[in-house]
Amino acid sequence: MITHKPWRSSYPAGVPHELDYGAYGSLLDLLDESFTKYANQPAYWCMGKHFSYQVIDHASKKLATYLQSLGLKKGARVAIMLPNIPQYPIALYAVLRAGYIVVSINPLYTPRELSAQLSDCGAETILLLEHFGKTLEDAFAIEGQAIALKHVVITSIAEMLGWKGPWLDRFIRTFKRKVVPYVLPNHLQSIQFSQALERGAQLSYQKPAISQSDIALLQYTGGTTGISKGAILTHRNLIANVMQIEAWLKPIQQRKTIEAWHFLCALPMYHIFALTGCGLLGMRLGARILLVPNARDLPNLIGILKEFPEINVFPGVNTLFQALLNNSKFTDLDFSRWALTIGGGMAVQRSVAERWQALTGTVITEGYGLSETSPVASCNTPLAQEFTGSIGLPLPDTEMCIRDEDGRDLVAGQVGEIYIRGPQVMSGYWQQESETSNVLGSDGYFRTGDIGLMDEAGYFKIVDRKKDMILVAGFNVYPNEVEDIVASIPGVVECAVVGVRQTSSGEAVKLFVVREDLNVTESLIMDVCNRELTHYKRPTQIEFRESLPKNNVGKILRRVLRDESNA
Numbered sequence: 001m002i003t004h005k006p007w008r009s010s011y012p013a014g015v016p017h018e019l020d021y022g023a024y025g026s027l028l029d030l031l032d033e034s035f036t037k038y039a040n041q042p043a044y045w046c047m048g049k050h051f052s053y054q055v056i057d058h059a060s061k062k063l064a065t066y067l068q069s070l071g072l073k074k075g076a077r078v079a080i081m082l083p084n085i086p087q088y089p090i091a092l093y094a095v096l097r098a099g100y101i102v103v104s105i106n107p108l109y110t111p112r113e114l115s116a117q118l119s120d121c122g123a124e125t126i127l128l129l130e131h132f133g134k135t136l137e138d139a140f141a142i143e144g145q146a147i148a149l150k151h152v153v154i155t156s157i158a159e160m161l162g163w164k165g166p167w168l169d170r171f172i173r174t175f176k177r178k179v180v181p182y183v184l185p186n187h188l189q190s191i192q193f194s195q196a197l198e199r200g201a202q203l204s205y206q207k208p209a210i211s212q213s214d215i216a217l218l219q220y221t222g223g224t225t226g227i228s229k230g231a232i233l234t235h236r237n238l239i240a241n242v243m244q245i246e247a248w249l250k251p252i253q254q255r256k257t258i259e260a261w262h263f264l265c266a267l268p269m270y271h272i273f274a275l276t277g278c279g280l281l282g283m284r285l286g287a288r289i290l291l292v293p294n295a296r297d298l299p300n301l302i303g304i305l306k307e308f309p310e311i312n313v314f315p316g317v318n319t320l321f322q323a324l325l326n327n328s329k330f331t332d333l334d335f336s337r338w339a340l341t342i343g344g345g346m347a348v349q350r351s352v353a354e355r356w357q358a359l360t361g362t363v364i365t366e367g368y369g370l371s372e373t374s375p376v377a378s379c380n381t382p383l384a385q386e387f388t389g390s391i392g393l394p395l396p397d398t399e400m401c402i403r404d405e406d407g408r409d410l411v412a413g414q415v416g417e418i419y420i421r422g423p424q425v426m427s428g429y430w431q432q433e434s435e436t437s438n439v440l441g442s443d444g445y446f447r448t449g450d451i452g453l454m455d456e457a458g459y460f461k462i463v464d465r466k467k468d469m470i471l472v473a474g475f476n477v478y479p480n481e482v483e484d485i486v487a488s489i490p491g492v493v494e495c496a497v498v499g500v501r502q503t504s505s506g507e508a509v510k511l512f513v514v515r516e517d518l519n520v521t522e523s524l525i526m527d528v529c530n531r532e533l534t535h536y537k538r539p540t541q542i543e544f545r546e547s548l549p550k551n552n553v554g555k556i557l558r559r560v561l562r563d564e565s566n567a
Contacts, residue, residue, distance in 0.1 A: 006412070007393040007400075007458025012251045012381045019243050019396050021423065026210040026235040027096050030242070031283060038286040045308075046086050046291040049161055053286075056090060059197060063094035063153075066200035070151055072124055074099060074208070077218065079123040080270065081105040081114075081132055084291040086160040087193060088269045089279055091127045091153075099208025102217045103230075104270040106552045107131075111138035113228075119145040121218050121230055121430060127153045127193070133182040140185055152184060155193035212236035218430050219272045219371045230430035231371045240423035241374035242280050244395040249340070252382035256312075256339045261287035263313045264305070266295035266320065271553050272375040273345050277315050287313070295320055295554070302329050312339040318348045319494060319554040321364065325355050326493060326516065335360040340382050342367060344375070346555040347462060347480050351488040353387035363387055368462065372439070372446055374424040378460055390459045391452070398422035401445070402454055410453075415463055418452045419445040451478070468558050470499030470507050472536045477509055479558065482539065485532045486525060491517030496548055498562040500541065510565055511539035514548060 008017050024030045035057035043053040067078065078095045080102060082088040095102045103121045105114065107129060114135055118126070126149055128136060133154065140147060156179075184190060191199075216238055218230040252258070263282045267274035269291075282289045290308060295301055295316075302324070305311065321343070324330045341356065343364040353364045367379035368391035378400060380392035394400045401409050402416040410416045421444045428436035439447045451463040464478035471477070479497035486495045493514040499507035513525065522542045529538045549560040 005399070005458065006454075006456060010393055010457045010459065012383055014250055014254070015247055016396055019240075019247060021212070021236065021240050021243060024212075024239050026212060026214065027216055027238055027280075028207065028210060030239060030280075031093055031096065034283045034286065041286055042288045043283070044086055044089060044289050044291055046084070047161055047293070049086075050288075051086055051160075053283075056086075056093065059090045060093035060097060061205050062197040062200035063090060063193075064097040064200070065203045065205040066196040067094060067098040067100065067125065068206060068208075069199065069203055070125065072098075072100060075101060075215065076125070077101045077103050077121045077123040079103040079105050079118065079121070079126040081107045081109075081126060081128045081136075082155070082270070083107050083129065084265060084269055084274075084293045085129070085157065086291065087127070087129075087155045088291075089289075090160075092269070092275070092279060096216060097205075097207075099210050101215045104217070104219060104272075104275065106268070106270055108552065109135065111135050112142055115139040115142035115145040115147065117220060117228065117230075118147045118149060121220075122148045124148055125151040125153070127155065130154050130156050130179050133184075134180050137182040137184060149188060152188050152190040153193055153196050154190055159192070159194045210235060212239065215427075217275075219275075221371045229432055229435055231426045232428050232430055233374055233426055237374045237424050237426060238276060238280060240397070241276055241376055242284050244397065244424065245277070245281050245376055245379075246284055247396055248379055249382060252340055255383060258312060258339055260310075261285045261313060262308065262311045263287045263289045263315070264292070264308075264311045265289050265315075266292040266301060267315060267317070267345070267553050271345075272371045273315060273369075273553060276374055276376070277342070277344075296323075298323060298327055299329075302327065302333070305330075305333050309334040310337055312337055313342070314338065314340070315342040315344065317345040317554045318343065318352055319346070319550065319556065321348070321356055322352050322487075322494060325352065325359065331359060335362065338362045340365060342379075344369065345553045347483075348387070349484050349487045350387060350389055351484070357387065366391055368392070368460070370448060372426045372448075373420055373422070374426070377420045377422065377424070380459075388459070390455075390461045392460065393458055394420075394460075395422070395424075398424070399445075400454070400460055402452060402460075407441075412454050412456045415451060415453045417466060418448045418450045418460065418462075420448060421445045465558075468498070470497075470509055472499075472507055472509065475536045477537050482509065482511070482529070482533065482537055485529060486511060486513065489520060489525065489528055491515055491520040494548060494556065496556045496558055496561055497539065498558050498565060500562070500565045502540075508540045509538065510541040510543070510561075512543050512545055512548060512561055514545055 039054040042050045043056045044051045078100045080091045212235045216235045217233040220228045265278040341362045343366040369375035369377045378392045399421045449466045482497045496512045500510045502508040549557040
């Protein structure tokens with residue numbers, strides 16, 4: 001039990017230490033409130049078309065009614081395999097409003113990955129973009145998996161957006177998927193998205209009896225450190241996190257006198273960062289949410305930023321910020337109305353943050369969280385005047401501490417594993433009791449697997465991922481530290497550090513570099529590392545690559561690089 005909570009005295013004025021989450025019986029009540037309050041305001045924009053809160057309200061209720069007509073029992077899992085197009089939020093809210101459990105699926109999954117997740121979650125229904133139908137067909141052919149699917153709702157670009165010509169061509173190029181003929185098993189009942197809405201409109205919607213303790217979402221972890229697991233997030237978990245973030249943002253709203261919120265949703269909504277941070281928080285605030293189908297299409301993304309200079313909230317990850325900074329057309333944009341850039345998903349590098357602030361005039365407000373924490377556990381104050389390199393303070397009602405290998409609390413300044421307790425922490429992993437017991441203690445604290453420290457003022461800092469730590473001759477080397485140094489070298493686009501087996505010292509440091517300037521040589525990099533890092537932290541191997549493997553939000557997959565290097 002933590003009795004000393006130094007972060008409380010560091011809270012910005014007006015941010016409460018505790019919140020009351022009892023006003024909403026479930027997420028349905030929170031959504032209904034926003035649909036009523038902001039009915040005539042624009043809720044979503046995507047590729048030239050706006051959708052009001054009323055339109056999203058009516059469409060999601062029709063789809064929810066159709067889903068209820070399938071006879072699914074309470075607790076049924078419904079998978080959503082869609083990119084950032086309007087059908088995603090409609091499907092998300094529909095599944096919740098029908099009283100079922102959302103299962104978010106990366107639409108770029110391979111058949112093997114899709115088969116494994118569908119088998120694990122037991123989803124009976126899936127909402128799917130037609131471009132990924134062949135993947136679903138092939139998933140059924142994977143041996144050893146028991147897929148429980150009975151119903152497929154298939155959608156197309158034209159159903160909501162009426163895309164044609166260059167926009168549709170761009171989408172196809174972006175996802176490298178064309179619509180190809182596919183054959184689903186005979187036992188599956190399939191229907192077009194628009195037809196499901198039409199059928200739902202002819203039936204009567206019944207608001208389900210859902211409580212805060214019911215499961216709202218199975219959010220599968222990225223699998224960057226092992227087999228993907230489904231984090232069980234309840235209605236209370238998500239309500240709490242939305243209200244915690246809302247409370248945390250109040251100082252910036254008052255300081256900047258923001259009259260209307262305009263969120264750029266460049267991160268995929270099937271990832272917890274965007275699902276909560278845009279899809280739920282945005283709804284709560286009555287924001288207009290601009291959907292970007294694929295943020296890696298930089299010309300399209302920069303075009304959206306140019307078309308909508310009123311955007312004032314930009315959640316992103318380090319690799320996205322870095323890619324934009326390295327694009328000459330990004331520097332020509334109008335940043336005068338930007339209020340908040342939120343960095344998460346991976347560590348923000350200081351060199352990137354400093355360049356971002358110099359160009360845009362906004363500080364990257366770095367936060368921290370995981371799929372298991374809905375996701376936000378801590379965040380820097382949005383009033384910060386400069387990038388600190390910390391992950392900020394625990395949000396209201398959230399406790400964080402640093403513990404050693406034996407689970408004992410450490411004092412300020414000591415390095416150990418970060419533990420988290422709060423209303424946003426998951427109840428466990430889906431059907432994995434042993435994995436749950438490994439990370440959730442009897443005292444309610446969640447073991448994050450991240451290594452960090454807390455200073456005297458209650459600010460936390462990530463040192464590195466526990467499983468990414470490199471042990472060189474008995475000394476701990478944290479990849480983030482080395483990567484920060486290398487990323488500061490002009491001409492380095494991105495980099496990653498992993499440990500490779502070495503007989504003499506246990507492990508050695510290997511550096512992967514993507515460069516845009518061939519003058520960035522191994523000799524130049526080593527000169528910088530020799531100057532900035534003690535001997536055991538310096539890379540002994542450097543490999544230049546055209547690109548680095550990333551997950552669905554752009555986080556560099558060190559695991560993949562480590563496995564390749566140690567094969």
